[in-house]
Amino acid sequence: MIHGLNHFTVIAQDLDRTLAFYALLGLRPGHRPDLGFAGAWLYADGGPSAILHVYGDRVAPAQAGVIDHMAFSARGLRETRARLDDAGCLYQLRRQPGAGTWQLFCHDPNGAKVELDFAPEEEA
Numbered sequence: 001m002i003h004g005l006n007h008f009t010v011i012a013q014d015l016d017r018t019l020a021f022y023a024l025l026g027l028r029p030g031h032r033p034d035l036g037f038a039g040a041w042l043y044a045d046g047g048p049s050a051i052l053h054v055y056g057d058r059v060a061p062a063q064a065g066v067i068d069h070m071a072f073s074a075r076g077l078r079e080t081r082a083r084l085d086d087a088g089c090l091y092q093l094r095r096q097p098g099a100g101t102w103q104l105f106c107h108d109p110n111g112a113k114v115e116l117d118f119a120p121e122e123e124a
Helices: 016-025 076-086
Strands: 007-009 038-045 051-054 070-075 093-095 102-108 113-118
Touching: 007 076, 016 038, 051 102, 076 093, 076 102, 076 113
Parallel strands: 007 051, 070 113
Antiparallel strands: 038 051, 093 102, 102 113
16 A cells, blocks of 8 residues: 655654754755644655654654654765765765665754665765
């Protein structure tokens, strides 16, 4: 029945810091209907659907659930690393055995683990 992933939702402790972090990764705020509470919908490459929703008015629950991380396909590994380095964001870069995919792991300001997957041909 499932035919695709619609979006992830992050509960932001600091909405502005959270939006600035995801801007480093290339996501941009776009259309969001008036839902009656603070937040944002973030889009990639001008895509038609928001892939990350951000709540700006909620307290994170004590137990975050069973989701370990969110992963995005990405381009521009060297540029992404430079942006994260300039912003002082810590990350781990690994090469996936077999496929050679570059996997960059970091955490957003709220503690959510983010994985960015880059093609094996990209230069680190």
